[in-house]
Amino acid sequence: MELRHLRYFVAVAEEGSVTVAAEKRLHTAQPSLSRQLRDLELEVGTQLFTRGARGIELTPAGRAFLDHARLALSQAAEAVAAARRAARPAKATFAVGFLTGQEVDWLPHVTQILRAELPNIDFKVSSLYSPDVADALQSGELDLGFLRVEPRPDVTYKVIAKEPLVAILPSDHHLAKEAEVAPADLVGESLIGFSDVPHVLRDVVDTYLRQQGVEITPSHRIDNFAMGISLVASTRGIALLPTYVEPLLPWSVVSRPLKGKPPTIDLAVGYRRDNKSPVLETFLAGIGQLIAAGPAGVRNTG
Structure with missing residues (x-):
């Protein structure tokens, strides 16, 4: 029994018609599909369909077979997806946290500095209170933070703006x-x-x-x-x-x-010196560009 037999069977069962399944879902000739279904019934050893005036209907054996056929096709698809995921190298994750509201001004600069890196990384952005950004930097949950200078033993700060x-x-x-x-x-x-x-x-x-x-x-x-x-x-x-x-x-x-x-009040970028992320290294190399550009947001002074 081959997977194509199961796909043919499920398509006909769901469409209720050999002709419709052949033309719209399987893109094959109706006589060929009918022959494949007969081969399947011979292999299973029992009748799976009844053919009447209202089209194709499943026998009790066919209904029992349908659930397992769907499960087998699903598992086969998942097996293919798992193999493809394993064949692809995992993307590096780079997580940036912002003091809530500051992403409006500074995220465009971050993406500009990291523009060459973004297609190759899983880029995560979060918005938090400043002490929470500092805690996440300390624990390693974040690679980079935009926040106030919150004293943490392992976090290094560089002031980028005085607001x-x-x-x-x-x-x-x-x-x-x-x-x-x-x-x-x-x-x-x-x-x-x-x-x-x-x-x-x-x-x-x-x-x-x-x-x-x-x-x-x-x-x-x-x-x-x-x-x-x-x-x-x-x-x-x-x-x-x-x-x-x-x-x-x-x-x-x-x-x-x-x-x-x-x-x-100072706004700083924070990071851990022991973070060996090459993406962080790229960002730090471009931090002068970020400081020179200043906030990207448009101010409303009225």
Whole structure:
């Protein structure tokens, strides 16, 4: 018994017609197909079909045979696929993690640097909080990360940009009429602060306000920028966030630059020095190109 006999049998059983199966599925002549089916029945030793006015119908033996024929064909197809997979060398995996939102600005640069490598690798991209990116770099789950400088014993950082912080406030807030927001203007406003999760950003904001002589107790503390934007819209508070969030603002929220020299927060690429990935080596060789180009995203300054 050959696999082609099983394919012929399944096709006729599913179409209910020798003619239709021959012409539409098997692309063979109807007399040849009928002869192959007779040979199959002889080999099995029992009648598999009945031929009547309504076409071809399966006998009880044919129905029992159909399930096993389908399984045999499926297993044969899987055997072929497994052999082909084994014959192909496995693609190397290169995993990049981004502080949520930063992929908008930096992923185009990464793919440009790695353009020659991409057809030959399994390129994975994820979006996480900065501490989670750092943890994944430390554990080896990620090869490369775009994040804040989060202290981890085995992770090396290279700063690629210094992002200014801006004031995020409701679009109908009285300070939204100003071209810039002075630090003193924040006094008496509901300030949205930060929890211990984005601790690098929290430290930058706290240091800035202290240096400006502004004392404000935050009305809320947030873990991420999305929560901050939501609270600005719902509580009419003000948050100080990096400029990379500007393209993500809804119509009800606007950004305004801070008057004077604004605080900045570092964005870095992180990686493990003991990572021997040639793809990482290619990226690091092109990192100067990435730094010179700067963020690729389009800023919305209104």
